[in-house]
Amino acid sequence: MPVKYYILIIVAALLVFIGFDAFFIINEQNQAIVTQFGRPVGDPVTTPGLKTKVPFIQKVNYFDKRYLEWDGDVNQIPTRDKRFLFVDTYARWEITDPLQFFRRLRDESGGQSRLDDILDGETRNAVANNELLELVRSTNRSPEETEDIFEEMDELEQIEVGRDAIEAMVLQRANERTADLGIRVLDFRFKRINYVDDVRERVYERMISERNRIADLFRSEGEGEARRISGERERELNRIMSEAVRTSDRIRGRADAEATAIYATAYNRNAASRSLYEFLKTLETYEKTLDDDVTLILTTDSDLFRLMRTSD
Amino acid sequence: MTEKNPFGNIQIPREIIMLKKHLWKIVVVVLLVFVGFSSLYTVGPEEVGVVLQFGKYNRTTQPGLNYKIPIFEEVFTIPVERQLKQEFGFRTEEVGVRSRYATANLEDETLMLTGDLNLAEVEWVVQYRINDPYLYLFRVRNAEKTLRDMSESIMRKVVGDRTVNEVLTVGRQQVATEVEVLMQQLCDEYELGIAIDQVVLQDVNPPDPVKPSFNAVNEAQQQRETLINRALAEYNQVIPRARGEAQELIEQAEGYAINRVNRAQGEADRFTAVYEEYIQAPQVTRKRLYLETMERLLPNMGEKIIIDENSANVLPLLQLGQTRTGGIN
Numbered sequence: 001m002p003v004k005y006y007i008l009i010i011v012a013a014l015l016v017f018i019g020f021d022a023f024f025i026i027n028e029q030n031q032a033i034v035t036q037f038g039r040p041v042g043d044p045v046t047t048p049g050l051k052t053k054v055p056f057i058q059k060v061n062y063f064d065k066r067y068l069e070w071d072g073d074v075n076q077i078p079t080r081d082k083r084f085l086f087v088d089t090y091a092r093w094e095i096t097d098p099l100q101f102f103r104r105l106r107d108e109s110g111g112q113s114r115l116d117d118i119l120d121g122e123t124r125n126a127v128a129n130n131e132l133l134e135l136v137r138s139t140n141r142s143p144e145e146t147e148d149i150f151e152e153m154d155e156l157e158q159i160e161v162g163r164d165a166i167e168a169m170v171l172q173r174a175n176e177r178t179a180d181l182g183i184r185v186l187d188f189r190f191k192r193i194n195y196v197d198d199v200r201e202r203v204y205e206r207m208i209s210e211r212n213r214i215a216d217l218f219r220s221e222g223e224g225e226a227r228r229i230s231g232e233r234e235r236e237l238n239r240i241m242s243e244a245v246r247t248s249d250r251i252r253g254r255a256d257a258e259a260t261a262i263y264a265t266a267y268n269r270n271a272a273s274r275s276l277y278e279f280l281k282t283l284e285t286y287e288k289t290l291d292d293d294v295t296l297i298l299t300t301d302s303d304l305f306r307l308m309r310t311s312d
Numbered sequence: 313m314t315e316k317n318p319f320g321n322i323q324i325p326r327e328i329i330m331l332k333k334h335l336w337k338i339v340v341v342v343l344l345v346f347v348g349f350s351s352l353y354t355v356g357p358e359e360v361g362v363v364l365q366f367g368k369y370n371r372t373t374q375p376g377l378n379y380k381i382p383i384f385e386e387v388f389t390i391p392v393e394r395q396l397k398q399e400f401g402f403r404t405e406e407v408g409v410r411s412r413y414a415t416a417n418l419e420d421e422t423l424m425l426t427g428d429l430n431l432a433e434v435e436w437v438v439q440y441r442i443n444d445p446y447l448y449l450f451r452v453r454n455a456e457k458t459l460r461d462m463s464e465s466i467m468r469k470v471v472g473d474r475t476v477n478e479v480l481t482v483g484r485q486q487v488a489t490e491v492e493v494l495m496q497q498l499c500d501e502y503e504l505g506i507a508i509d510q511v512v513l514q515d516v517n518p519p520d521p522v523k524p525s526f527n528a529v530n531e532a533q534q535q536r537e538t539l540i541n542r543a544l545a546e547y548n549q550v551i552p553r554a555r556g557e558a559q560e561l562i563e564q565a566e567g568y569a570i571n572r573v574n575r576a577q578g579e580a581d582r583f584t585a586v587y588e589e590y591i592q593a594p595q596v597t598r599k600r601l602y603l604e605t606m607e608r609l610l611p612n613m614g615e616k617i618i619i620d621e622n623s624a625n626v627l628p629l630l631q632l633g634q635t636r637t638g639g640i641n
Contacts, residue, residue, distance in 0.1 A: 027367030027386075028450035048368035066453040067502060069461070090461040092452075092502060136425045136472040143427070144486075146477040154475055156427045163469055186502065189465040194423055200431070204521045207430050207476075211525035215532035222536030226543035233547040237554050244558030248565030255569030259576030266580035266587075272594065273587050279598060280586070283605045295615040304606055305618055 021055035031065045033098050034058050044098040061102060067092045067186055068108070070115050076196055077127040079135065084199055088192035089123050091115070091174075093185045100182030111183060118177050119188065122170045130166055135193055138163040153210070163190065350382040358393035362445050369446060390445040395509060398460055400467070401435030402514070423519065424468045430476035431522075435514040436488070438463050438495065440506050447505030455504045459495075462502070463511075466494045480516055480526075488513045 026032055031046040036058050045051055046065065053060065072089030079085060093115065095101045105111045127135060137159045145154045171188040178185060195203055267277040290296070298305055331338075354377055355361040361373035364386045373387075380387055401422035402413045422433040440459065442448045448455050470490045474483050492511040499506050518526045590597045610616065 025367040027364055028369050028446075029453075030367070048364075048366075050366040064453055066451055067458070068453050069457055071461075090465065092458065132429065136429065137427050138469055139473055141473055143475045143478050144482055146475075146481050153428070154477060156473075156475060163472065187498075189461075190468070191461055191465045192420065192468065193425060194420070195425075195431070203429070203431060204519065207518070207522045208525040211522070211529050215525070215528045218529065218532035218536045222532075222539035225536070226539040229540065229543035229547055233543075233550055236547075236551050240551070240554045240558045241561075244561040248561045251562070251565035251569050252572075255572040258569075259572045262573070262576040262580045266583045269587070272591055273583075276587055276590050276594075276598075277583065279601070280583070283601060286605060286609060290609050290613055292612055292614045294613050295617065296610070296613050297617040297619065300618065300620050303602065 018055045022052055024051050024053060024060045025049075026051055026062075029064060029066055030062050031095070031098050032060050032062045033102050034060055035102075040099055040102060046098070061107075063095050063098045063101065064108065065095070067094050068111075070112065070119065070185075072123060072191075073116065073120055074192075075120065075124065077124055079127055079132045080129055081131045083132045084196040085127065085132065085135075086192065086194045086196060087123060087127055087190060089119065089189065090191050091119055091171075091185055091188040093178075093183055095182060096184045097182030100180065102182075104181050105183075111181070114181065115174075115178070115183075115185075118174050119170070119185075122173050126166050126170050130161060133157060134159050134161045135163055135166060135190065138165075153214075166190075347382055351379045353378055353380065353387055353389075355389055356391070359389045359391045360445055362388045362390060362449060364388075369450070372445065388445070388449055390442055390448060392442050392445060395439055395441055397437055397439045398456070398463065399435075399437050400460075400463065401433070421464070424471050426471055426476040426479055427473050428475045431519050432471065432476055432479050433515070433517045433519055434467060434471060434479070434487075435516070436463075436467060436491075437512045437514060439509040439512070441509060442505055443507040444505035447503050449505075451503040451505065455506060458502060458504060459499070459506060462498050463491070463495060466491050466498065470494065476518070480518065484513050484516060 024032070026045050026048050028048045030048075031044060032051075033044045034041050034053050036054070041058060070091040070093055072087075072091070074086055074088045077085055077087050093111075095111070101111065105114055137156070139162065140156075140158055143154055143156050167189055171185060174185045174188060194200070267273055300306065353361065355373055355375045357375045359375060361378055363370045363373060363380055365381070366384060367386075370385070378387075401418050403418075404411055405414050419433070422435055423431055424434060426432050438459070452458055467487075470487050471479055474487065479487060488511045492508055495511065496508045499508060517523065
């Protein structure tokens with residue numbers, strides 16, 4: 001094979017190679033800027049598809065077009081009311097101006113580390129400038145009552161700022177500070193806020209004592225209620241029985257009165273009836289009182305034996 | 313066809329010569345097979361395929377066998393119909409009739425501050441579906457991780473607005489519902505392409521060191537009920553009985569009254585009857601009644617002594633008390 005032939009093959013291969021380097025693909029997830037010897041050339045490429053550039057001389061720098069994650073350092077930060085907390089945060093951000101981003105931060109890890117500085121710092125400020133309650137709560141809703149006895153525990157203290165507002169403030173501050181970096185922070189949030197260990201222990205102790213107090217309350221409430229019921233029982237018992245005795249006495253009295261009236265009407269008709277009653281009652285009394293234990297001494301003067309003396 | 317034989321006089325087998333002859337054809341066939349295979353792909357029944365052409369979104373393909381242009385087109389299959397879930401505070405280790413769960417070292421995930429600055433441990437599950445594969449793939453990097461962060465943040469926010477009592481008892485459903493709503497809002501804001509189906513609260517407990525005291529409260533509550541019940545039982549044992557006794561007393565009085573009045577009436581009637589007759593002849597009746605009574609009485613009496621009205625002072629002669637023994641019978 002002639003040498004000419006070989007040269008032709010090499011040139012063709014070179015052309016193909018150069019040809020390939022003249023194209024690049026931007027997919028849906030990416031955007032890019034083209035640089036020539038390190039200096040950006042032309043507008044950023046933000047639409048997906050097959051693109052061209054000058055081979056070899058120009059270089060493509062890809063950036064993600066999507067929302068990117070940012071995860072905060074777990075920091076131990078004191079709040080304004082001097083409680084030490086572990087604060088874990090997250091944010092989502094995007095590269096809005098790849099050119100500016102490229103100039104200022106070069107690449108994504110540069111972006112992440114700048115965000116670390118800004119967001120961690122703002123978090124620290126926000127936590128240190130607010131009381132714990134403001135970080136935990138977001139609204140002043142009135143909590144539902146669970147049980148009468150928990151009444152005082154079913155209340156929440158009022159807050160002034162609230163978690164939402166603090167997050168929004170951090171977000172706003174961060175966006176102010178990242179304005180010329182070609183990035184936008186979409187959202188910033190507290191992921192986890194927890195007490196550091198020794199504070200946690202003290203909270204546990206408080207919770208335990210609180211619960212014990214409730215338990216005591218329950219028990220004493222039970223005892224009190226039992227006493228009340230027992231007292232009520234006693235009272236009710238006395239009421240029922242005394243009322244019954246009263247009613248019964250009243251009935252008996254009325255009956256006695258009625259009987260007395262009946263007797264009186266019958267016996268007190270006139271002198272004769274009164275005399276007859278006396279006479280009959282006396283005889284009846286004799287009959288009841290005189291039995292075989294009695295020694296009867298009668299004189300002949302008595303009505304019965306008057307005849308023994310004289311028969312007239 | 314005469315060719316130089318590089319191996320001198322070695323006889324080349326006919327098959328190799330044939331192979332050499334048809335090499336081009338073989339290469340073409342292999343290439344065709346390769347192109348065929350790499351241009352066909354299957355989309356599962358619960359999936360859709362998202363096709364990119366030169367990196368640009370081109371079309372969404374439905375379940376079944378589909379084709380694409382090799383090299384220039386790229387496919388992502390996304391299970392849009394499948395319900396996916398994320399677990400917080402535990403991980404399902406083995407699914408089965410009796411699933412196993414691991415909870416070790418997940419305390420940080422579950423422990424959260426309540427609105428009254430107490431601590432509660434909350435375990436929950438988020439069930440979701442990918443409802444927009446385009447957004448899911450191309451709008452957010454690592455949508456799953458974003459969903460996780462979001463869910464943790466929102467759960468703490470919602471729990472942070474409630475008392476520990478509420479979270480542990482009456483507020484459970486409310487918490488789940490509110491988290492669900494807020495998560496969907498945030499999914500839309502972040503353009504995750506994810507729809508939240510349901511947020512389910514699993515175990516919601518006080519932290520381990522505090523648990524015994526919470527149980528003590530329950531116990532005390534039971535104790536309270538027991539004490540009250542016992543007192544009520546005693547009340548119930550006594551009071552209805554007393555009511556009966558009271559009624560008894562009254563009935564007895566009524567009985568007495570009837571008895572008393574009837575007897576009085578009877579006696580009065582009897583007296584009146586006697587009186588009516590007596591008044592006709594008082595002297596005789598009086599005598600008769602006296603004598604009849606005496607007649608009835610005297611035989612039953614013990615000693616009977618009749619003395620003359622003039623012989624006074626006989627009493628000393630009588631030996632009272634001895635009369636019974638020696639008396640007439």
